[in-house]
């Protein structure tokens with residue numbers, strides 16, 4: 001058992017000693033069987049939330065309505081969720097109400113895929129009611145029970161299927177994939193933020209091209225934000241030789257690069273996907289840098305404005321796209337200044353020298369100084385810059 005489970009074993013034992021059942025469930029069990037590193041440890045139990053709260057000293061009501069109580073143990077914390085069934089999914093995304101149940105099988109049968117429906121007991125026994133182990137061995141993503149029901153309950157699961165295909169390099173079982181094709185339009189009901197999380201995990205998975213191809217094959221792309229541009233990108237991305245994306249930034253630069261969008265269209269694509277502004281800025285700068293590389297023209301000012309991180313990202317993606325990076329990292333390092341603050345004169349000094357008065361003109365002048373220094377037209381020394389300002393005043 002991995003260290004994370006070892007740490008949590010006493011918690012499960014304590015619940016069992018009180019006469020209830022408790023299991024590790026979800027992705028951590030799947031990833032343990034696959035010998036992968038685990039991140040979050042989820043625990044499911046037959047005990048009701050109030051009963052869990054009675055058993056442990058330090059608890060937090062993180063999601064008590066849905067049956068989840070957080071138990072604090074030293075510096076660790078564990079989410080413990082009561083076995084539940086969810087009924088009446090009228091909006092294809094959230095259960096109308098949650099019913100707590102005492103039976104593990106009731107809980108497991110409402111889970112999405114067989115590989116995610118395994119439970120692990122404190123003593124190491126695996127409970128496998130839906131042949132999840134065999135599907136893990138066969139590298140198959142297969143819905144638990146009737147795939148249509150599973151996707152009607154939560155349409156996001158269709159995106160989860162293609163995301164797992166990419167992350168695990170698994171195929172989607174035939175009936176499950178057919179159900180995705182048939183229910184793809186339901187994705188429209190899902191909040192963009194939730195789709196975004198799955199799509200990013202897909203892009204950063206070990207086989208993004210498998211996930212992307214499956215999105216195209218099942219029409220899921222048609223129900224994602226800005227689907228026309230997206231489809232164009234995805235079609236191009238499957239063509240790349242061995243696509244591998246190791247950051248969210250790189251992933252979105254690739255998506256934004258392909259459809260050949262104007263800056264406004266690119267903004268719309270990224271906004272429609274509800275990306276944070278800082279990420280949008282990064283993607284915009286990096287795409288501008290890539291356009292510059294494609295045109296084989298170095299624009300010092302753009303390199304300066306984009307900054308080191310975006311320059312490094314552009315260089316990395318140029319490699320994937322098979323365009324020359326024109327040594328831009330070096331070009332960046334050779335810039336005479338890396339920020340406006342490195343100018344050899346400040347606004348205050350220029351005012352003291354009576355070369356200019358405070359006001360909007362000063363801002364314009366400083367901007368101009370920055371430009372001529374970046375373009376190596378004037379040396380970044382106080383004398384040279386003061387000289388330049390005197391001439392600038394005369395014109």
Ligand SMILES: Nc1ccn([C@@H]2O[C@H](COP(=O)(O)OP(=O)(O)OP(=O)(O)O)[C@@H](O)[C@H]2O)c(=O)n1
Nearest residue numbers: 025026027028110111112113116117154156157
């Ligand atoms: N739409 C969903 C989301 C989750 N689950 C169930 O809840 C578990 C935990 O969900 P989550 O942490 O979102 O996904 P993981 O499968 O654990 O994947 P990851 O490793 O990315 O956390 C899943 O394994 C699955 O059993 C589900 O049935 N349907």
Ligand SMILES: [Mg+2]
Nearest residue numbers: 026027028040
């Ligand atoms: Mg998880």
